[in-house]
Amino acid sequence: MGVITTKGLTKKFGELTAVDNLDLDIKEGEIFGLLGPNGAGKTTIISMLATLLDPTSGTATVANQDILKKPSKVREHIGIVFQDPSSDDILTGRENLYLHGLMYGVPRSIIPQRIDDAFDLIQLTGREDDLVKTYSGGMRRRLELARGLLHHPEVLFLDEPTLGLDPQTRKRIWEHIEKIVKERKVTIILTTHYMEEADRLCDRLAIIDNGKIVALDTPNALKAQVGGDTVQMEVSEPEKAAKELEKLDCVSRCEARENRLDIAVKDVAQNLPKVFAAAGEISNFSVRNTTLDDVFMHYTGYDIRDEGAEGAAKHMQRVVGIKK
Amino acid sequence: MNQLNGLYAIWLREVKVYFREYSRLIGSILTPLLWLLILGKGIGASIDENESFAGVPYEQFIFPGILTMTVLFQSVFYGLYIVWDRKIDFLKEVLAAPLNRSTVFLGKCLGGVTDSMIQVTIIIVLGFFIFPDLEYTLQSLMLVYLYLFLLAVIMTSLGLIIGSRMDSPEGFSLITSLVVFPMYFLSGALFLKKNLIDEAPLIYWITAINPASYAVDAIRYTLIPEDIFLEYGLSRDLAVLIGFCVFLLALGTQSFKTMKL
Ligand SMILES: Nc1ncnc2c1ncn2[C@@H]1O[C@H](COP(=O)(O)OP(=O)(O)O)[C@@H](O)[C@H]1O
Ligand SMILES: [Mg+2]
Numbered sequence: 001m002g003v004i005t006t007k008g009l010t011k012k013f014g015e016l017t018a019v020d021n022l023d024l025d026i027k028e029g030e031i032f033g034l035l036g037p038n039g040a041g042k043t044t045i046i047s048m049l050a051t052l053l054d055p056t057s058g059t060a061t062v063a064n065q066d067i068l069k070k071p072s073k074v075r076e077h078i079g080i081v082f083q084d085p086s087s088d089d090i091l092t093g094r095e096n097l098y099l100h101g102l103m104y105g106v107p108r109s110i111i112p113q114r115i116d117d118a119f120d121l122i123q124l125t126g127r128e129d130d131l132v133k134t135y136s137g138g139m140r141r142r143l144e145l146a147r148g149l150l151h152h153p154e155v156l157f158l159d160e161p162t163l164g165l166d167p168q169t170r171k172r173i174w175e176h177i178e179k180i181v182k183e184r185k186v187t188i189i190l191t192t193h194y195m196e197e198a199d200r201l202c203d204r205l206a207i208i209d210n211g212k213i214v215a216l217d218t219p220n221a222l223k224a225q226v227g228g229d230t231v232q233m234e235v236s237e238p239e240k241a242a243k244e245l246e247k248l249d250c251v252s253r254c255e256a257r258e259n260r261l262d263i264a265v266k267d268v269a270q271n272l273p274k275v276f277a278a279a280g281e282i283s284n285f286s287v288r289n290t291t292l293d294d295v296f297m298h299y300t301g302y303d304i305r306d307e308g309a310e311g312a313a314k315h316m317q318r319v320v321g322i323k324k
Numbered sequence: 325m326n327q328l329n330g331l332y333a334i335w336l337r338e339v340k341v342y343f344r345e346y347s348r349l350i351g352s353i354l355t356p357l358l359w360l361l362i363l364g365k366g367i368g369a370s371i372d373e374n375e376s377f378a379g380v381p382y383e384q385f386i387f388p389g390i391l392t393m394t395v396l397f398q399s400v401f402y403g404l405y406i407v408w409d410r411k412i413d414f415l416k417e418v419l420a421a422p423l424n425r426s427t428v429f430l431g432k433c434l435g436g437v438t439d440s441m442i443q444v445t446i447i448i449v450l451g452f453f454i455f456p457d458l459e460y461t462l463q464s465l466m467l468v469y470l471y472l473f474l475l476a477v478i479m480t481s482l483g484l485i486i487g488s489r490m491d492s493p494e495g496f497s498l499i500t501s502l503v504v505f506p507m508y509f510l511s512g513a514l515f516l517k518k519n520l521i522d523e524a525p526l527i528y529w530i531t532a533i534n535p536a537s538y539a540v541d542a543i544r545y546t547l548i549p550e551d552i553f554l555e556y557g558l559s560r561d562l563a564v565l566i567g568f569c570v571f572l573l574a575l576g577t578q579s580f581k582t583m584k585l
Contacts, residue, residue, distance in 0.1 A: 050420050052585055075422040082413035088337065090344045102333035103421040105326040 003028045003155055003187045004049065008058030011044050011211075018044045020211035021058065026189065031181060033198045033205030034191040035292070041211035042191035043083055046157050049189070050080055063154050076105065079153035081144045083160045083191075089133035093124065093143050096132060097150055104151035118146035121183075122176060138169035145176060149184070156180075158190040162197060170197070177201055195292035207299055214299040223290045226298045227252030228266040230291075231275060234259045234284040244278040251275070253298055259283075262297070264290060330423040331431045338435025342442070349443070352398055356390045356447050360454070363514075376516070378550045384455045388544040389513025391472060392536055394447055395440050396511075399476045400504050402436035403483025407496045410488075410585060419585070429484065429580040433573070436480035437473065444472055458547045467546045467558070474565040475539040479504075481572035488583040511536035518555050535568040 004026040011019040019041045026032045034042045047053035049062055051071035060067050063077035087096045094115055101111035119125045122142040132140060141161065148156055161177065162170040174197065181188065192198050198205050199219045206216040215222055228250075235241045238256040245254045245263055250271040253264040261279070265271055268287055276282065297303050342348065364383025377385050409415040418428055448468070452460055483500060490496040510531045517537060520528040531537045542561035544553050556564075 047416075047585065052416055052419055072422055072424070075420060078420070080416070080420050082416055084413040086413035086417045088341065088414075091337070091340060095340065099333045099337050100417070102329045102336075103418065103423060105329070105422055108329065 002026045003064075004032075004060065004062050004189065006049075006058065006060035009045070009048060009055050009060050010057045011041070011048060011053065012056045018211050019048070019055075022211075022213065024060075024206065024213075026187065028187055029185065030203040031177075031188040031190060031201055033202035034189065034208055035193065035195070035198045035202075035205050035296070036191075036208035037193055040193075040208045042208060043159055044211075045208075046080070046159050046189070046191065049074075050078055050157060051075055077154045078157065079104075079148035079151065079155070080157040081141075081148045081159060081161055083163060085140060085144070087132050087140060087144055087147065089140075090131060092129050092131055093119070093135070094128040096143065097147055100147045100150055106151050114150050118150055121149075121179070122146045136169075138165055138172060141165065141169075141173060142176060145173070145180075149180065149186070152184075153186065155187045155189065158188060160191055160193070162192070162194065170194075174200055195296065199292050207296060209300045215295065219292060222292065222295045226290055226295050227264040228290065229264070229268045230288055230294050231261075231263045231265050231268065231272075232286050232288065233261050233263070233279060233282050235261060235279050236281045236283070241279045244280075245275065248274055248278060255297060257303075262294065264294065264298075327423060327427045330421060331427050331434075334418065334428060334431025335434045335438065338432065339438050342435075342439045349446075352394070352443055353446055353450075355397075356394050357450070359390050359393070360387065378552050380457075380548055380550065384457065384548070385544075386514055387451055387455055387458065388547050389511065389540050391444055391447055391451075391468070391543060392475065392511060392513055392540050393508055394444050395472050395476050395539075396479055396504055396508055396536055398440045398443050399436055399479030400483040400486075400500050401497075402439060402480055403485070403487030403500065404493060404496055406432070406484055406487035407490055407493050410583075411491075416585065425580040425583075426577040429577050430573075432484055433477065433480050433576065436483065437476040440476040440480070441469070441473065459549055460547075464546045468543050471539050471542045471546075471561065471565065474562075474569055475536065478535050478565065478568045478572050481569075481576040485572070485576050485579045488579045507534055507536045510534050511540045512555070513540050516553070516555070517541075535565060538564045 002025040004024065006022050006024045009019060009022040010017065022045065034045060036042055044053065048055050049060055049067060051067050051074050054068070062074045065073040065077070067074050091099075097115045097118055098111055101114060102108070106114060115128070119128055122145060124139060124142060127135070127139070132143065135143065145158075145161065148158075158177070162173050165173065177188070178201070180186065190201060202219060204216065204218050205222070206213045207222075208214070215225075217225070236259070238259055238261055242254050242256045242261060245251050245261070248271075250266045251263055252266065255262045263275065265275055293303065360383055364386055368382030371382060373379060373382055373385075406415070448465070451458060482503070486499055486503075487496055490499065510527070511534055512531060513536075517528060517531045520531070538556060538561040541555045542558050545558065
């Protein structure tokens with residue numbers, strides 16, 4: 001049995017089913033991803049596993065403890081980095097970690113050592129005694145990452161760890177997460193709606209849409225299921241072209257959005273002439289490797305990028321604004 | 325042991341935050357001073373204090389009431405932070421800790437009570453300079469702190485209970501105002517309740533179910549030991565306040581256990 005198993009885990013908010021009959025089995029030591037757009041139910045899943053929210057039906061075990069029968073036992077074994085900022089910005093980094101250590105049962109005598117190690121891990125040594133409000137968004141996130149690990153949990157939940165951060169900062173956080181995995185024995189459950197993040201970090205991932213798992217496998221297997229590389233072309237008669245293309249053996253998938261076709265093609269180099277022949281008049285064309293975006297599109301029928309980074313940035317503004 | 329460390333951490337956080345936000349401190353000293361110096365002097369100048377208050381100046385007569393007022397408002401509005409913290413992820417960090425909800429509630433409550441006690445200390449010190457006739461002895465001060473502490477526990481609990489049920493800061497402010505203003509005016513902070521027995525018996529009976537009335541009674545008689553100010557008596561005041569404390573602490577723990585995020 002895995003570190004986390006859920007059986008029919010369901011959460012309803014009134015009419016809305018935020019999490020729908022979820023069955024998961026997460027193995028010890030893996031990084032497991034929950035990938036889905038805003039509102040897919042990712043945070044709700046984490047809240048239930050962290051015993052902050054009771055499921056409407058179904059149950060789960062975390063670190064071999066039942067979330068309904070032994071919630072306090074569950075909480076002894078988990079660490080969480082929440083989606084929204086949750087460190088006190090008028091306290092210093094050290095104070096935040098110290099208070100966390102006390103609340104999460106770290107013996108008082110070893111907290112200072114843990115704090116030094118933590119700042120070392122996230123490479124913020126020297127900033128311990130600065131107020132968190134003087135930290136950048138990325139530094140604050142790293143602090144929260146270190147805080148989530150301070151009490152050496154068996155299971156670490158990361159809820160959108162790089163939401164609203166710029167690409168460079170995001171890479172930095174990924175490096176930290178990879179380092180943590182290498183150095184510590186910890187199972188990580190990570191939610192994200194960034195495809196590259198899921199691709200780079202996760203051993204396995206579940207694509208979640210409307211509270212349901214629509215696909216679950218390793219990133220490579222998921223991409224392989226969609227098939228080959230993706231040829232993208234703009235054509236004058238997309239419907240007709242799509243119909244012709246789907247007849248080809250080498251085409252495993254063909255999706256049309258306005259004039260643009262996304263075509264998954266096996267052995268592109270050999271089959272490209274056939275594809276061209278079937279597509280008719282072409283105005284633009286490119287070939288790229290299949291990404292999780294294609295996988296997502298394949299399973300849900302829409303593009304996760306449609307929401308864009310703008311939504312995330314707005315979200316962060318709202319959250320940070322509240323406290324001011 | 326872990327619960328105790330957790331309790332300490334939650335309390336310590338509240339106190340640290342309180343001391344970092346000077347504006348909160350300064351803002352809440354101004355109001356009591358306005359009441360004392362303007363309302364106290366104003367009304368004092370228009371009544372015969374010899375007849376009603378045994379010659380005690382009106383502004384001095386209401387000083388214990390103003391101490392009570394400070395605790396009433398400061399404590400109950402502390403619950404607002406819970407509403408804020410619930411809207412964002414601040415509270416989750418605490419609720420996801422391996423702590424009982426009762427520990428969390430008690431820690432928050434003691435944090436709020438500490439804020440109020442610091443506040444009130446400043447006013448007590450000011451009172452010492454403004455009103456040299458007040459009874460300031462070690463014993464009287466200890467009694468005053470005891471009663472203010474009990475009232476602060478009651479009001480902070482009430483604020484946290486309301487805060488744990490409300491989704492919006494506006495809603496919280498509305499409900500607490502509806503509760504705390506009547507409590508203040510019906511506490512006898514500004515008048516002697518026993519004069520109401522014949523004039524307005526209904527109001528008198530309402531004052532008698534108001535915990536703030538008992539705090540005002542005890543603190544006034546302790547700081548100004550004149551027999552005409554004695555209404556319920558110190559031991560009855562203590563018993564009633566402890567009763568309210570126990571009830572609200574239990575209710576508060578319960579409300580944190582069932583709090584929705
Ligand atoms: N406390 C709540 N009350 C009502 N609806 C909620 C609540 N929390 C989440 N939801 C709804 O549940 C759905 C899933 O939300 P969430 O788990 O936050 O998604 P995600 O984290 O994937 O963006 C959304 O439609 C959201 O509006
Ligand atoms: Mg979320």
